Amino acid sequence: MNLALFDLDNTLIAGDSDFQWAQFLIEKKALDRELHEAKNIEFYEQYKAGTLDIHEFLDFQLKPLARHSRAQLEVWRSEFMCKKIMPLIAPGTRQLIERHMLDNDLCIIITATNSFVTAPIAQALGISHLIATEPEEKDGEFTGRVSGIPSFREGKVERLEEWLDVHNLTWLSFLRSWFYSDSLNDLPLLCKVTHPVAVDPDPTLKRHAESNDWPIISLR
Template identity: 85%
Template sequence: MKLALFDLDNTLIAGDSDFEWAQFLIEKKALDRELHEARNLEFYEQYKAGTLDIHEFLDFQLKPLSRHPRYQLEEWRREFITKKIVPLISPGTRKLIEGHMLDGDLCIIITATNSFVTAPIALTLGITNLIATEPEEKDGEFTGKVTGIPCFREGKIDRLESWLNQHNLTWLSFLQSWFYSDSLNDLPLLSKVTHPVAVDPDATLRKHADENDWPVISLR
């Protein structure tokens, strides 16, 4: 058995779904532009620089989920996927995924973005296995808090190993493993697999890939 792991934002899609979701809510006037747009941009720059405080960011990003009923959020999400995400799917994404599926590999999207936003994106891409940051729920509504370990940096390894354990698997279950990512934030997990692949990488990951002879590809 072989394992194929895919980061989502700026890897399978040519943009960041977390950032785009907040911008979409601003457009829908569900968030105040003056209060949220500059902060959203600030967090995005911190992420790209590798300096993001994930708990501070999640407090900012998940609170809006608690301010609106679930049915309204789901209605907005359907529009968001169609209008904002589908156009961002990189040209080479489906071919890459289909190649691994044809080989019978276990395919998983693993992302720091919360599962409410990313679950329908994964299904749009034909992948049913998703490991994402999980927003807390109570009585079917979101509380604005995170539950469990955020799926970010080393947390991606923790969350993946927990998922594998739940499915009676370990790293030793796989003869080979791939992880495709664009970000320096994914260096911990990239360093764990047998085949790390830098996809349209940021400058730090590109340098690391060059120094370690990792493949560098573009899906755009």
């Protein structure tokens, strides 16, 4: 058996679902534009530069989930999926996923974006296994806090290894493993797999891929 891991934002989709979700809530007037838009852009630039404080960001990103009922959030999420996410699915994404599925590889999306936002995206792409940052819940509603380890940088490796352990698997269970990502933030996990692949990479990842003879592909 082989393992195929996929980053989501700016990899399988040609944009960042975390950033887009906050912008969507601003458009819906669920967040104040003056207070939130500049901060959202600032966090996104920090992410791209590799300087993001994940806990500071999650405090910003998850608190809005606690301000609205789960029912209202799900209505907004359905609209968000149709209007914002579906047009961002990169042209080569489904073909790449299909190739791994036809080979019976274990396919997992692993993303720093929270599972409330990303679960329907994984479903739309036909991937049943998702490792994402988990928002804390109480009595079916969100608390605005994170639950467990964020799936970010080294946390992606830790969360993946926890997932494998729960499913009675280890790295040694796989003859080959792929990880497809665009981001320098994913270097810890890219360095763990047998086949790291840079997808439409940021400049730092592109330089690293070139110096290590990793494949560089585009899904766009």
